[in-house]
Amino acid sequence: MTDDARAGAARPSPSRARADRALAYLLLAPACVLLMGLIAYPLLRAVWLSVHDVRLLQLGTATYVGAAQYLASWADPVFWTSVRQTVIWTVGIVGAQLVFGMCGALLLNKPFRGRAFWRGVALIPWASSSVLVAMMWLWLLDSNYGVLNDVLRRLGLLHTAFAWLAEPATALPAVMLAAVWQGTPFFAVMLLAGLQAIPEDLYEAARIDGGGGWAAFRYVTLPLLRPTILITTMLRTMWIANYMDLTFVMTGGGPGVATLTVPLYAYFAAYKRLAIGAGAAVAMQLAVALAGAVLIYMRLLGSVEAVE
Amino acid sequence: MVRQRGASWCARLLGVLLVVAVSGWLGVMPGTAQAPTTVVNYWLWLDDPTDPMFPALIKEFNDTHPGITVQPQVIPLAQFHDKLVTAISAGSGPDVSRFKDWWLGEFVQAGALEPLSSYIAHWNGRADVIQNLWNTGRISPTGLVYMMPHQFITFYMYYRKDWFQQAGVQPPRTFDEFVAAAKKFTDPSHNRYGFGLRGGDGGQDQWLAFMVAGGARMVDPLGHVVINSPKAVAVNQWYIDLYRTQKVAPPSAPSDAYAQVLGAFEGGITAMFAHHVGSSVLVTGKLGASAVGVVPIPVADPKAPATMATMAGNVMLRESGHKAAAWTFLSWLTERGAMDEWSRSRQGQLPVLTSLASSSFYQTNVFFTTSFDEAKYAITWPGLPGVGYVSAALWQQVMQQALLGQISSQQMLDRIATALESK
Numbered sequence: 001m002t003d004d005a006r007a008g009a010a011r012p013s014p015s016r017a018r019a020d021r022a023l024a025y026l027l028l029a030p031a032c033v034l035l036m037g038l039i040a041y042p043l044l045r046a047v048w049l050s051v052h053d054v055r056l057l058q059l060g061t062a063t064y065v066g067a068a069q070y071l072a073s074w075a076d077p078v079f080w081t082s083v084r085q086t087v088i089w090t091v092g093i094v095g096a097q098l099v100f101g102m103c104g105a106l107l108l109n110k111p112f113r114g115r116a117f118w119r120g121v122a123l124i125p126w127a128s129s130s131v132l133v134a135m136m137w138l139w140l141l142d143s144n145y146g147v148l149n150d151v152l153r154r155l156g157l158l159h160t161a162f163a164w165l166a167e168p169a170t171a172l173p174a175v176m177l178a179a180v181w182q183g184t185p186f187f188a189v190m191l192l193a194g195l196q197a198i199p200e201d202l203y204e205a206a207r208i209d210g211g212g213g214w215a216a217f218r219y220v221t222l223p224l225l226r227p228t229i230l231i232t233t234m235l236r237t238m239w240i241a242n243y244m245d246l247t248f249v250m251t252g253g254g255p256g257v258a259t260l261t262v263p264l265y266a267y268f269a270a271y272k273r274l275a276i277g278a279g280a281a282v283a284m285q286l287a288v289a290l291a292g293a294v295l296i297y298m299r300l301l302g303s304v305e306a307v308e
Numbered sequence: 309m310v311r312q313r314g315a316s317w318c319a320r321l322l323g324v325l326l327v328v329a330v331s332g333w334l335g336v337m338p339g340t341a342q343a344p345t346t347v348v349n350y351w352l353w354l355d356d357p358t359d360p361m362f363p364a365l366i367k368e369f370n371d372t373h374p375g376i377t378v379q380p381q382v383i384p385l386a387q388f389h390d391k392l393v394t395a396i397s398a399g400s401g402p403d404v405s406r407f408k409d410w411w412l413g414e415f416v417q418a419g420a421l422e423p424l425s426s427y428i429a430h431w432n433g434r435a436d437v438i439q440n441l442w443n444t445g446r447i448s449p450t451g452l453v454y455m456m457p458h459q460f461i462t463f464y465m466y467y468r469k470d471w472f473q474q475a476g477v478q479p480p481r482t483f484d485e486f487v488a489a490a491k492k493f494t495d496p497s498h499n500r501y502g503f504g505l506r507g508g509d510g511g512q513d514q515w516l517a518f519m520v521a522g523g524a525r526m527v528d529p530l531g532h533v534v535i536n537s538p539k540a541v542a543v544n545q546w547y548i549d550l551y552r553t554q555k556v557a558p559p560s561a562p563s564d565a566y567a568q569v570l571g572a573f574e575g576g577i578t579a580m581f582a583h584h585v586g587s588s589v590l591v592t593g594k595l596g597a598s599a600v601g602v603v604p605i606p607v608a609d610p611k612a613p614a615t616m617a618t619m620a621g622n623v624m625l626r627e628s629g630h631k632a633a634a635w636t637f638l639s640w641l642t643e644r645g646a647m648d649e650w651s652r653s654r655q656g657q658l659p660v661l662t663s664l665a666s667s668s669f670y671q672t673n674v675f676f677t678t679s680f681d682e683a684k685y686a687i688t689w690p691g692l693p694g695v696g697y698v699s700a701a702l703w704q705q706v707m708q709q710a711l712l713g714q715i716s717s718q719q720m721l722d723r724i725a726t727a728l729e730s731k
Contacts (some may be wrong), residue, residue: 057415057420058419161559163558163559163562165560166507166560234636252509254704256710256714271390272697273416
């Protein structure tokens with residue numbers, strides 16, 4: 001049998017091909033319905049809410065207001081304070097988690113006695129609920145009974161009680177510290193998985209070429225970990241920008257607006273002022289900003305894959 | 309063979325389904341099984357969710373009312389408002405809900421609550437309710453009642469009786485005496501302060517108690533917002549200065565919530581703090597009854613005493629499909645037996661019935677008697693739609709900014725007034 005004849009025998013008839021295509025769409029339909037219901041509908045609904053003046057207890061009486069609620073948020077200086085603090089919050093936490101996570105991953109990748117145990121222990125902060133973490137840090141930072149003040153007093157660095165969460169200058173860094181503590185294990189575990197995938201031969205080759213520890217890290221570890229670092233950093237950026245649990249419990253956005261971030265600003269508008277339309281307008285702006293971050297991530301990932 | 313086995317299984321399955329269907333049908337036939345029961349969904353928060361009082365109370369109601377089954381859902385107070393608002397918006401709210409007077413204005417404006425006045429008019433227990441307290445369920449003094457009074461508190465002041473006796477200081481009755489006493493007990497070098505000011509979560513009630521005690525009012529008799537009047541601005545400045553210039557409050561005051569204020573008093577850091585009867589068991593248990601005293605909130609003018617009262621009542625949702633059963637349960641909660649059980653429990657707030665308030669259990673306890681005395685002149689949050697937002701978010705933000713010197717007393721009260729006036 002010639003190749004042409006074989007190909008002709010393998011090609012399905014037009015009616016069979018149509019049936020296959022229909023079956024494929026049928027099998028994809030449940031996933032499509034789920035995606036539409038769980039992602040597309042809420043997104044479109046949020047867009048609709050953001051251009052309507054809607055009160056939470058009176059959803060039936062919506063008035064179309066166009067971009068008015070977006071413009072109103074821009075006219076509010078507290079909104080811009082929350083934007084600035086969201087940037088500091090996100091960059092600060094993700095950056096610190098990356099650095100400490102890398103240190104943790106490098107340590108946990110070294111062979112030492114009880115390594116499996118310590119790898120498990122290192123995950124405890126990540127496995128703890130946000131409210132629990134918030135309550136724990138509230139008491140650690142308490143001006144009267146907190147461990148931090150007690151240690152500083154014993155070292156002679158502090159003479160009166162210092163209220164870390166009541167001072168605008170220290171409140172945001174204090175809550176960020178709690179978030180860094182909680183999220184570092186995630187980075188450590190992700191990077192550790194990446195480190196374990198790097199072949200030992202490459203380190204051997206680096207040693208043969210006369211490279212020391214820093215050179216091995218700079219020219220072997222970092223380049224090969226780059227995709228893991230990128231994906232983890234971008235995922236954490238999106239999560240941390242949206243993350244308001246710790247701030248909500250520890251400071252409620254205060255003192256004043258010193259720890260107010262955009263998600264908390266949107267939450268107060270939607271659930272405390274009951275202006276869910278105004279809340280949606282703020283949330284949409286955060287969503288667009290994060291969509292931008294996703295695009296950057298996809299480009300970076302594309303460039304990494306192209307290099308590989 | 310396989311086909312026969314399959315047919316046999318199908319027959320058995322059909323048989324089981326038939327039995328289930330028939331038994332279900334028999335179950336709703338009169339006289340053949342239990343009578344149909346109306347389910348009343350009740351949402352509430354409990355200060356102590358582990359208190360066995362509440363399950364026992366629900367069981368008692370269900371046992372004594374065969375046609376009604378109350379299904380309670382306990383939700384923490386911190387999430388209660390959000391969950392109730394969301395559920396009502398989605399059309400899945402409860403029939404009856406525990407409710408704060410803070411939220412009355414916004415829910416009534418949205419038409420979410422059923423007026424109770426016509427039910428109350430035919431209710432035998434209405435004469436026993438302390439007359440002044442019906443107003444806590446109205447949004448205007450002559451309007452319809454939307455919330456059934458249930459448990460209330462008035463703000464008074466706890467003080468360290470042992471410290472005051474040792475220092476020969478009388479418990480303060482006026483603003484001037486209060487500041488003098490607070491200064492006397494303030495010594496930052498020993499981490500001691502005169503007053504536990506609560507600038508963080510939930511501090512709005514304490515603040516309002518001092519505001520009205522100083523002569524300020526949220527609204528005038530015609531219902532106009534006057535919280536940013538010159539008088540109110542001056543009283544608010546006096547309150548801010550307790551932290552800023554008098555420095556009689558701990559450095560953590562701007563962010564202190566209940567746990568911190570209570571902990572500072574129990575830990576011997578503060579000499580006074582303002583709260584209600586709900587803390588009496590905790591502080592006397594920790595410090596001993598002889599070390600703890602209680603006085604009404606000090607006032608600017610002893611001839612015009614005032615403090616803040618807040619009510620936790622019960623409401624019926626307008627969308628309820630079981631209004632008669634809902635009313636039966638809702639009114640039963642305010643009847644003498646159920647109310648006494650609730651007030652004596654770990655939830656421990658003030659009963660709203662005259663007959664209970666005058667009974668020996670409440671009249672021999674100084675924390676209850678001080679509260680009842682204050683109830684005669686206590687003032688509640690007004691029934692304005694903006695109160696929910698002010699009490700849940702805005703007050704804390706602007707109070708903290710004022711305590712930190714970022715905004716003035718006038719600016720703080722202007723923002724509160726604007727929120728109260730908004731529709």
